[in-house]
Amino acid sequence: MTTPDHLLHDKLRAVQTRIAAACAASGRHAQSVQLLAVSKTFSAEDVRQVAACGQRDFGENYIQEGVDKITALHGDAHALVWHCIGPIQSNKTKLVAEHFDWVHTVDRLKIAQRLSDQRPAHLVPLNVCLQVNIDGGETKSGIAPAEVLTLATEVAKLPRLALRGLMTIPDPVEGFEAQVALHAKARALFDEVKVALNLPQFDTLSMGMTGDLEAAIHAGSTMVRVGTAIFGGRTYVA
Numbered sequence: 001m002t003t004p005d006h007l008l009h010d011k012l013r014a015v016q017t018r019i020a021a022a023c024a025a026s027g028r029h030a031q032s033v034q035l036l037a038v039s040k041t042f043s044a045e046d047v048r049q050v051a052a053c054g055q056r057d058f059g060e061n062y063i064q065e066g067v068d069k070i071t072a073l074h075g076d077a078h079a080l081v082w083h084c085i086g087p088i089q090s091n092k093t094k095l096v097a098e099h100f101d102w103v104h105t106v107d108r109l110k111i112a113q114r115l116s117d118q119r120p121a122h123l124v125p126l127n128v129c130l131q132v133n134i135d136g137g138e139t140k141s142g143i144a145p146a147e148v149l150t151l152a153t154e155v156a157k158l159p160r161l162a163l164r165g166l167m168t169i170p171d172p173v174e175g176f177e178a179q180v181a182l183h184a185k186a187r188a189l190f191d192e193v194k195v196a197l198n199l200p201q202f203d204t205l206s207m208g209m210t211g212d213l214e215a216a217i218h219a220g221s222t223m224v225r226v227g228t229a230i231f232g233g234r235t236y237v238a
Contacts, residue, residue, distance in 0.1 A: 007232075008046065008050050008053065008230065009049075009053045011230050011231070012050055012230050013053075015226050015229050015230055018213060018214065018229075019033055019213065019217065019224065021214075022213065022217040023217060025214075025218070026218045028217070032222065034057065034222060034223045035055065035224060035226060036085075036206070036224065037050055037055050037057065037058050037059065037226060038058075038059040038209075038226060038231075039060060039069070040059070040060055040062055040065065040066075040227065041065075042231045043069075044068075044069045044072040044073055047069060047073060051073075051076070051078040051080055056079065056081055057081045057083060058081070058083065059082075059225055060085065061086030063088070063092045063095055063096060064092075064095070066082065070082050081102065082099065082100045082101050083101065083103070084102065084103045085104045087105055088103070088106075088111055088115075090111065090114060093111060093114040093115050093118055094118045096126075097114075097115045097116075097118035097120070097126060098118070098120055100126070101126070101127060102129070103126060103129070104128075104129045104131060104167040106128045106129065106130050106155065107130060107132075107151075108151075109155065112151075112154070112155045112161060113158065115128070116160040125159075125162040126160060127161075127164045127204075128155065128161050128164060129163075129166055129167040129204055130143060130148060130151060130155065130163075130165075130166050132144075132148055132167070132186060133145075133168075134182065135171055135182060135185075137171050140169065142168070142169070145185070148193060149192070149193055149196055149197075152193050152196075152197060153196075156197055162201055163197075163199060163202060164202060165202055165203060165206065165222070166189065166205055166207075167206035167207065168186045168206070170183070170207075172212070176214070176218075179212045179216070180215045183208065183215055183218075183219035184220075186219070187205060187221075203222065204222050204223055205221050205222045205223065206222070206225065207223075207224070208221045208224040209224065209225050209226060210226050210227065213226065
């Protein structure tokens with residue numbers, strides 16, 4: 001079942017308005033923050049309808065589901081950019097390397113090496129972000145902040161990858177100031193790594209979702225990942 005296209009259009013515009021307002025409040029240009037529409041569990045037709053409104057970047061958490069949508073929409077009128085934003089096991093790296101344009105969840109050198117080795121030669125290098133466990137959540141994926149620079153240095157050497165930045169998914173905190181303070185830790189780490197590596201393409205700080213995108217933008221996010229506010233609530237099949 002798909003969402004009526006006029007509702008998707010209105011929801012997308014509402015999110016774009018929120019981003020623009022947050023940028024204005026932070027003294028930033030609206031173009032400095034990219035919207036990544038998180039389409040997990042929604043249909044290829046939903047993606048097609050949102051793409052028809054001008055949205056180009058889509059994020060998928062589940063690799064096979066994402067590949068199915070990429071395949072279904074291949075050759076569509078809209079040139080889409082696909083981001084893998086879910087965990088990657090070793091047996092899924094080939095699918096990711098062959099189909100996605102971005103990966104936000106690299107937190108081990110082994111996974112990065114496999115992605116580089118399996119990226120087809122006819123495709124441009126795969127854009128990657130390192131996932132950082134910025135708040136130290138015990139059940140969270142991501143590398144510890146103290147280990148980021150070491151991993152970033154090694155990933156930057158891999159020939160079929162382009163190291164683009166960092167990604168975080170902190171546990172929710174109450175209050176705008178508390179949210180900003182947490183995201184500011186990621187921004188400080190991002191700045192530290194950028195200076196140390198001196199990579200021109202290291203330009204992406206992927207943080208902020210539907211509930212905290214304003215705080216993330218205030219702290220310096222360059223890409224917010226929004227699903228619910230665009231596509232609506234999700235229904236998961238047990």
